[in-house]
Amino acid sequence: xxxxxxxxxxxxxxxxxxxxxxxxxxxxxxxxxxxxxxxxxxxxxxxxxxxxxxxxxxxxxxxxxxxxxxxxxxxxxxxxxxxxxxxxxxxxxxxxxxxxxxxxxxxxxxxxxxxxxxxxxxxxxxxxxxxxxxxxxxxxxxxxxxxxxxxxxxxxxxxxxxxxxxxxxxxxxxxxxxxxxxxxxxxxxxxxxxxxxxxxxxxxxxxxxxxxxxxxxxxxxxxxxxxxxxxxxxxxxxxxxxxxxxxxxxxxxxxxxxxxxxxxxxxxxxxxxxxxxxxxxxxxxxxxxxxxxxxxxxxxxxxxxxxxxxxxxxxxxxxxxxxx
Amino acid sequence: xxxxxxxxxxxxxxxxxxxxxxxxxxxxxxxxxxxxxxxxxxxxxxxxxxxxxxxxxxxxxxxxxxxxxxxxxxxxxxxxxxxxxxxxxxxxxxxxxxxxxxxxxxxxxxxxxxxxxxxxxxxxxxxxxxxxxxxxxxxxxxxxxxxxxxxxxxxxxxxxxxxxxxxxxxxxxxxxxxxxxxxxxxxxxxxxxxxxxxxxxxxxxxxxxxxxxxxxxxxxxxxxxxxxxxxxxxxxxxxxxxxxxxxxxxxxxxxxxxxxxxx
Numbered sequence: 372x373x374x375x376x377x378x379x380x381x382x383x384x385x386x387x388x389x390x391x392x393x394x395x396x397x398x399x400x401x402x403x404x405x406x407x408x409x410x411x412x413x414x415x416x417x418x419x420x421x422x423x424x425x426x427x428x429x430x431x432x433x434x435x436x437x438x439x440x441x442x443x444x445x446x447x448x449x450x451x452x453x454x455x456x457x458x459x460x461x462x463x464x465x466x467x468x469x470x471x472x473x474x475x476x477x478x479x480x481x482x483x484x485x486x487x488x489x490x491x492x493x494x495x496x497x498x499x500x501x502x503x504x505x506x507x508x509x510x511x512x513x514x515x516x517x518x519x520x521x522x523x524x525x526x527x528x529x530x531x532x533x534x535x536x537x538x539x540x541x542x543x544x545x546x547x548x549x550x551x552x553x554x555x556x557x558x559x560x561x562x563x564x565x566x567x568x569x570x571x572x573x574x575x576x577x578x579x580x581x582x583x584x585x586x587x588x589x590x591x592x593x594x595x596x597x598x599x600x601x602x603x604x605x606x607x608x609x610x611x612x613x614x615x616x617x618x619x620x621x622x623x624x625x626x627x628x629x630x631x632x633x634x635x636x637x638x639x640x641x642x643x644x645x646x647x648x649x650x651x652x653x654x655x656x657x658x659x660x661x662x663x664x665x666x667x668x669x670x671x672x673x674x675x676x677x678x679x680x681x682x683x684x685x686x687x688x689x690x691x692x693x694x695x
Numbered sequence: 696x697x698x699x700x701x702x703x704x705x706x707x708x709x710x711x712x713x714x715x716x717x718x719x720x721x722x723x724x725x726x727x728x729x730x731x732x733x734x735x736x737x738x739x740x741x742x743x744x745x746x747x748x749x750x751x752x753x754x755x756x757x758x759x760x761x762x763x764x765x766x767x768x769x770x771x772x773x774x775x776x777x778x779x780x781x782x783x784x785x786x787x788x789x790x791x792x793x794x795x796x797x798x799x800x801x802x803x804x805x806x807x808x809x810x811x812x813x814x815x816x817x818x819x820x821x822x823x824x825x826x827x828x829x830x831x832x833x834x835x836x837x838x839x840x841x842x843x844x845x846x847x848x849x850x851x852x853x854x855x856x857x858x859x860x861x862x863x864x865x866x867x868x869x870x871x872x873x874x875x876x877x878x879x880x881x882x883x884x885x886x887x888x889x890x891x892x893x894x895x896x897x898x899x900x901x902x903x904x905x906x907x908x909x910x911x912x913x914x915x916x917x918x919x920x921x922x923x924x925x926x927x928x929x930x931x932x933x934x935x936x937x938x939x940x941x942x943x944x945x946x947x948x949x950x951x952x953x954x955x956x957x958x
Contacts, residue, residue, distance in 0.1 A: 582783075
């Protein structure tokens, strides 16, 4: 069995196991926490394609997530579009935005990419919160074009409240699980296919990769475009899951939380981001009662991992296997 | 090798870095199937010439025509697709990738432009990869990580990568620098095997035993210009080459080597 097939089988087993969870666990809190875990896992697996597999230090991923979330909310709010097509359209818009970000980063390397992408994310954030002119004036009050600091709500949902009543969140759990399965399967196919090879070659030695026919500009655009689709879709799903989208999705602490998942799990590996997302979600929920000490705890964990396990959980002996 | 049109024509090629002319109005041709050896003191512009030919560092002026196409200003990946592959003086590899993946990259991306890459690597690419690994004697070492290989194997892996792009012209920059005598013989066999496939080769080397044994013709550069262009036997009789590059001692040893009929 090739390692690509083996990874797909592991994914299938994991997804089937997760699919049985709502049968045993009735608590809404646990189901919605797991749904959020699916959303973050989608984002970190896609971000890892850029950051770990292609070695491009982009910090634009949460901004792309925001494009997906805002796109969905705005299509629903302004055009009354039903959610599934709005989510798909928003995901495609995310791909376009990501390609533009990728183009802007083409001539940069290393930390300069991080600086530029962070600047782009902050610019989008300021665009949203600084625009206070009323675009529409609904009964609830002045509504700027991008929703301002308040953001969007009541832009539609997936209809599970009508279908399942008070158990609507179980419907969202399965939607999240399906999206996660698709996103990880997509990552596995990319990773083991020719594109993954090109990304890793350019990461290891760009000069040598170019000399072997792998054009840097072209494949940098590929990775930016490919990693954006499921990120945007995750953002879109986040919007319908919470029924509200505000500028909090741009927050730096959110960005760092997700970055920590990749680092803790193992950057550049298939399963690392997933492991990291699981561990940090668990840690975050456990430390929820400690208030401000929660950030301190997360910071401590991150520091310990960087020092003791620089290759993350996936780099631990025994979990490793040769890449074939 | 007179009738066939030349595979590579360099016409008045110069490469300036500020006021320094690393390569200065250099003109030469390479016939299909030929092995051209390039020698010369450090700083003579040998590696710079490879940088210019492979598009890594395009020429300041002049023209390079390869297989009838002007490649002077082409991007390095496009030059690779056109059929020029290069190995590097310092060992270059994709360090975290396996031996097999290192060659796969070249086999998949080195020949075709791949406007839209597929999801599968494909049997054709795997066959080319197998052949390239076999050609340099790395068969069966597929799963080793490139960054952990010993020097000779890294050099052979780099050669396998170059072969996997299925080039018409192979540029080799000091393929045996830092190797011991046994390893030099191994590399010599590998290069002969590549040449036997009909690949034209230009090689830069300071190890004269290697250079004269393989080359049909030798070109000596000095300060970016050609001071000698002829059969290897002519090297020791050329007073300028002896003065500038070989020195008396080395040229006597080389003369003895040539008389011994090593080639």
